[in-house]
Amino acid sequence: MARRPRIGLALGSGGARGWCHLGALSALEEMGVKPDMIAGCSMGSLVGAAEAGGKRAELTEWALDLTQSKFLGLVDLKLTGGGLVAGREIANVLGQWGLDCTIADLKLPFIAVATNLETGREIWLQHGPLLPAIRASLAIPGLFSPAYLDERWMVDGGLTNPVPVSVCRSMGADVVISINPNAKNDGRVWTPTTEQTVLDQLHDHLDAVLPEGWLPPLEEKGPQAPQGFDVVSASIDMLTEYLRRTRMAADPADVALDVRLSDMSVLEFHCAAQAIDAGRAAVEAEADRIAAVCRL
Numbered sequence: 001m002a003r004r005p006r007i008g009l010a011l012g013s014g015g016a017r018g019w020c021h022l023g024a025l026s027a028l029e030e031m032g033v034k035p036d037m038i039a040g041c042s043m044g045s046l047v048g049a050a051e052a053g054g055k056r057a058e059l060t061e062w063a064l065d066l067t068q069s070k071f072l073g074l075v076d077l078k079l080t081g082g083g084l085v086a087g088r089e090i091a092n093v094l095g096q097w098g099l100d101c102t103i104a105d106l107k108l109p110f111i112a113v114a115t116n117l118e119t120g121r122e123i124w125l126q127h128g129p130l131l132p133a134i135r136a137s138l139a140i141p142g143l144f145s146p147a148y149l150d151e152r153w154m155v156d157g158g159l160t161n162p163v164p165v166s167v168c169r170s171m172g173a174d175v176v177i178s179i180n181p182n183a184k185n186d187g188r189v190w191t192p193t194t195e196q197t198v199l200d201q202l203h204d205h206l207d208a209v210l211p212e213g214w215l216p217p218l219e220e221k222g223p224q225a226p227q228g229f230d231v232v233s234a235s236i237d238m239l240t241e242y243l244r245r246t247r248m249a250a251d252p253a254d255v256a257l258d259v260r261l262s263d264m265s266v267l268e269f270h271c272a273a274q275a276i277d278a279g280r281a282a283v284e285a286e287a288d289r290i291a292a293v294c295r296l
Helices: 015-031 043-052 056-064 068-074 088-097 130-137 165-170 198-209 228-250 272-285 287-293
Strands: 007-011 037-041 110-116 122-125 147-149 152-156 175-183 255-260
Touching (some): 007 015, 007 043, 015 056, 015 255, 015 272, 037 043, 037 165, 043 110, 043 175, 056 088, 110 130, 122 130, 130 147, 130 152, 165 228, 175 228, 255 287
Parallel strands (some): 007 037, 007 175, 037 110, 175 255
Antiparallel strands (some): 110 122, 147 152
16 A cells, blocks of 8 residues: 655745635645645744644634734834834744744644845754744744844745745655745736825815815825835735745645735734635635645
8 A cells, every 4th residue: 555645734924814824724634634744934834833733723713813903912013123013922822822832842843934134045943942933934024023043133934935845845745735825816916006095085075165276286196105014015025926936946836725815915914714714715726636646
């Protein structure tokens, strides 16, 4: 009888879109897919650590209960140090379920991918305390402050290996299933808007109640300038998509699941239900291929 292939899961970056991993992992479990190892990048490392530690159900319940105000309560604002948010509270969420442990204590082999800020090289975090490793992998530039770990400053692993298929291969996976939360429907990474600004709306309101001619006309309306974090987010999306395509061309996953959440911001952590449903749908669309490569 042929040996069952060793299955690796490569969970990609994507900010809040990364909640899709929860739906995908649930659907894979229902199919009978049991991973032997997990590599995660950014939000993929958070969800991957919960999966490797047997706490996916707890994280799913917590994510679905997360409102915008609750998420803001986790934001440890930090106006110095290379980012707006320290990020410790988000990474430490796993600690409430007993995962304030070492990586070696997890039930499955697990590696979190981060990026060395000084050299630009990817770093595989596979030893030592789990929560600091997750914090380093999650450090989205411009939002979360870089993490200091093992005498190195680290940022988001998505800058070097956004969907870490290669890490799973190095761990001995025969079959790799990758999950990319950043698939684009039409290739766009940012969409201009013609929506009114608050100033425009105020002008229109006053113009309607004041005598004609009291207010000077506004300049002709047109696309609004992108906001600061929109620029950062879109720029990261451009970079990671190029890297993903390049790395996938050299080392493709056996099954590549592309989850389309382009209408969801990387900061909409309170929209977990939408992302979870999209992750489940991505697995269901490729169920036959998954079953074939995993010899189910």
